[in-house]
Amino acid sequence: MATSVIIFKTILLFVIFLISLVIAMYSTYAERKVAAFMQDRRGPNRAGPIGLLQPLADGIKMFMKEEIIPWNANRTLFILGPSIAMTTACLTGVVIPWGSDIVINGTVYSLQIADLNIGILYVFAMVSIGVYGIMIGGWASNNKYSLLGAIRAASQMISYELAMGLSIVALVLVTGSLSLKDIVIQQQGIHWNIFYQPLGFLIFLICAFAECNRAPFDLPECETELIGGYHTEYSSMKLGFYLFAEYVNMFISSAVIATLFFGGYNMPFIHHLNISANWLTLIGTFFFFIKILLLIFFFMWVRWTLPRFRFDQLMNLGWKGLLPLSIFNVFLTGLIILLKNYF
Amino acid sequence: MTFWEWIYLPAIISGMFITIKHFFGKKTTISYPEVKREFSEIYRGLHVLKRDDEGRERCTACGLCAVACPAEAITMVAAERLPGEENLYREEKYATIYEINMLRCIFCGDCEEACPKEAIFLTNRIVESGFEREPFVYGKDVLLEPLDKDKRIDISKRQPKEVIEFKKNKKFAHNK
Numbered sequence: 125m126a127t128s129v130i131i132f133k134t135i136l137l138f139v140i141f142l143i144s145l146v147i148a149m150y151s152t153y154a155e156r157k158v159a160a161f162m163q164d165r166r167g168p169n170r171a172g173p174i175g176l177l178q179p180l181a182d183g184i185k186m187f188m189k190e191e192i193i194p195w196n197a198n199r200t201l202f203i204l205g206p207s208i209a210m211t212t213a214c215l216t217g218v219v220i221p222w223g224s225d226i227v228i229n230g231t232v233y234s235l236q237i238a239d240l241n242i243g244i245l246y247v248f249a250m251v252s253i254g255v256y257g258i259m260i261g262g263w264a265s266n267n268k269y270s271l272l273g274a275i276r277a278a279s280q281m282i283s284y285e286l287a288m289g290l291s292i293v294a295l296v297l298v299t300g301s302l303s304l305k306d307i308v309i310q311q312q313g314i315h316w317n318i319f320y321q322p323l324g325f326l327i328f329l330i331c332a333f334a335e336c337n338r339a340p341f342d343l344p345e346c347e348t349e350l351i352g353g354y355h356t357e358y359s360s361m362k363l364g365f366y367l368f369a370e371y372v373n374m375f376i377s378s379a380v381i382a383t384l385f386f387g388g389y390n391m392p393f394i395h396h397l398n399i400s401a402n403w404l405t406l407i408g409t410f411f412f413f414i415k416i417l418l419l420i421f422f423f424m425w426v427r428w429t430l431p432r433f434r435f436d437q438l439m440n441l442g443w444k445g446l447l448p449l450s451i452f453n454v455f456l457t458g459l460i461i462l463l464k465n466y467f
Numbered sequence: 468m469t470f471w472e473w474i475y476l477p478a479i480i481s482g483m484f485i486t487i488k489h490f491f492g493k494k495t496t497i498s499y500p501e502v503k504r505e506f507s508e509i510y511r512g513l514h515v516l517k518r519d520d521e522g523r524e525r526c527t528a529c530g531l532c533a534v535a536c537p538a539e540a541i542t543m544v545a546a547e548r549l550p551g552e553e554n555l556y557r558e559e560k561y562a563t564i565y566e567i568n569m570l571r572c573i574f575c576g577d578c579e580e581a582c583p584k585e586a587i588f589l590t591n592r593i594v595e596s597g598f599e600r601e602p603f604v605y606g607k608d609v610l611l612e613p614l615d616k617d618k619r620i621d622i623s624k625r626q627p628k629e630v631i632e633f634k635k636n637k638k639f640a641h642n643k
Contacts, residue, residue, distance in 0.1 A: 162486045166496040429486045430479060 132233045137218075140237065144217050148371035149179040151420060155371075158424040186364035194357050197266045205261030206358065206365035212254040213372040219243045220379050221305045223389045223409035226402050235409065236305060243304035244292055247380055248285065251335055254373065255281045258344065261366065262354035273353035276435060277337060277344035283442035284334035284341075290450035291327040294457040295384060308388035313395070316387040323453045325385045327446055332377045334442070337370060338423060340430040341438060378419035379412075386415050508624045510591040511574045514567055515620045516611040517586055523555060524611065525586035528562035532578035532587055540571035541578060557584075567610065569594050569603045579625070584641075585634075588622040 160167030168175035223235035262274020389408035528545035544564040
């Protein structure tokens, strides 16, 4: 690879890392504002104009609190837990196509750091390793309640990964490739996958809520209010990492949903504007971020509408509801493709 | 359970409509201190130790308010009126130190009801916030109303009509 491409990819890496951190940071602010507005109140509006410096205040607060590591806790694993959660949350952003190509002086720079031909599988692999972060955190706390919370969280995430994977199988049947770039390229104009895979979209959305430990599936978090969850014993920056990793996960999940089902950086009718390809790329990336932000708002909207599920209801939904449904979805997709080829 | 209830999705969607309606609706928050809430006429706020029409302090340090206080917020030290001080204090006993701990006070008004000399009343002034605890023990410098006739604090709203009529009758010793 030419050195200019390597330099570009390095810069892009830093930019995407920074963007995901900043968006996660302001997601915390947006969460509080959205929650407040839906509850007929105003939310934080004192730190800075309309409260925009609130995440900064929260970050400073996190830094300045006392770091407590329980006496009998396993020190290495205690520190490793949030680190794994944060790392895997950030690693997933590498394969997402943030835009199409920028052409400068004949060299083609693609706005995707790594165009793996197994893109979707990589995303799933990272999400699965993220479960380890929670499990290790719960175990290393040397606290029965943390362990129980962590086990519940892990079993929830594992159960919903199955249905998620199967809904992706149906999508791959339609697309024919696992690479995220190919999936986006095939969604030119208005041919977004949500119109071809509505059931798959629904299943994937519900599983994304469960994977991020959010919305009606936030049992790991709620146990924090009741007895303890996997982050009871954590304080200061390690707790900050856990909470922040959850928001980065939410951002990345929204990006993945936008890529798979909403056409990624494609927007209908922008090809009718006769402007250069580089500008089209930038407009596409802008619309991609609009889609991501709307999806993040949707995540928050659902969270503040629904009461949380009981653990057995959650498990029933995952294994007895979504898994058969996604298998049926695969079957139906295959049948339709077969019949389309036949006629 | 009907099929539509069983799949839960229609209920979710109708719930989300309700939430988004509240999102765009009017907020009930009052942005204190830019906007202040309206208080009623007889709002119970900061106390005042009243003087009578001649400027003499009414409080005789009898201690009934301290006994009546459910939060034990009132303390006082009594002293004897010296011969030259008849224009300062109504009776021979007065309170040289009278303190109310505003952090303990629950603004119930029991002290106002218990006072036999109509010396202490609650006004509608708000106690200002602060960062330390010590400045919240208010003494006579804050609680006693000024001598100046123009700066007296009006507590007629906190006295019922019968009491106001009683006070007009100068025959009673209480009113002399």
